[in-house]
Every structure is written in C-alpha cells, then in structure tokens.
Amino acid sequence: MTQVSQGERVRLRTGHWVLIRPLGREDGPALVTAVERLSTESRYRRFMSGAPGLSEDLVDYLINVDHYDHEALTAVSPETGDIVAVARFVRDRAHPATAEMALGVADGWQRRGLGALMLRRLAGCAAAVGIEDFTAEILAENRPMLTLVRRVGGAETTLDGLTVMARMPLANRLWEKPAAA
Secondary structure (H helix, E strand, O other), X not given: OOOOOOOEEEEOOOOXXXXXXEOOHXXXXXXXXXXXXXXXXXXXXXXXXXXXXXXXXXXXXXXXXXXXXXXXXXXXXXXXXXXXXXXXXXXXXXXXXXXXXXXXXXXXXXOOOXXXXXXXXXXXXXXXXXXXXXXXXXXXXXXXXXXXXXHHHOOEEEEEOOEEEEEEEOOOHHHHOOOOO
C-alpha cells in the first residue's frame, strides 16, 4: 500500500491543511456536491463539458476504483469535510505502462500548491503499480493546468486542435520535489 492508503494530513504552503486519501464508493454524494460547487469555467476545464452536474453512470465510474488500473485520490478539508480536490489515473489497456491522468481542484483551493501535491501523490501511486508515463488531454486555453503538468511532470505537449496532449514520464526527477512546494 502507498503512503496515502489510509490517509495523510498535509499542510499546504499557504498554511492550510488537507487530508489526502483514496477516493471510495462512500464518497459519491460528496463528489457530486464538489462538482456542483465548481464554477462553470472549472467544471468545463475538468470535464470539457459545461454540464452542471454528473450523471449517475459517471459518478459510479468515478468512485468505482480498483487502486491498480484505476486510482483516485481525494483531498478533503479537515474543517468542513468537503472534497476540495481529486486526482485520478486510468491505465491504458493497450499500453499498460501508461495511464491517463486527470485533476480537479475546487475554485477556492486553487493556487495553494494543492494541484502539485495531488499530482505528485498520484504519480507515486502510479509508479508503485508499474505505470511509467502519464498522459492527459488538456484544453489549450487551460493555462494553469498546462503550467502545472510542465512544471511538476516535465510534460511534453502537442497541440491537437482545441486540446493539448501531454505526456509526463514518471521517472522525471521533477516529481521528487517536496509535496507542499
């Protein structure tokens, strides 16, 4: 099991605390609430859709993780119990050493170092199960996410219409920087 398998309390560079732990089936209602609270822009950047909420099938998919081929970590505010970030990967069945990565951070928690922390923790979980590279499809206008994957993951990016395809080798030493940087 990884360091976050039971949950880990971490202090962000801003002094705020979060509990990082695996996302579980019991988190369905809290995940729905977290997505509903996102701004339209944040929801669009994460899901590439302006839909105000998640379908029941999508919620089931998002919380049904096996912690090997599909992992999801969540950051929870200790003060409110609210989900404030989710990072996940899904292994590519055709290329088992590669996984697609996704990350969402609540609007009020952005720019605190939480995205970098979640991405690094997720990379640790992925490496532990034999994943060597992350990929991500990111909207070309999503500058904060593009900056994050380049800075933390050393991403190589390719513009593909309205999206950017990013590839991040997990062996890159950038992943090893302190989590609360």
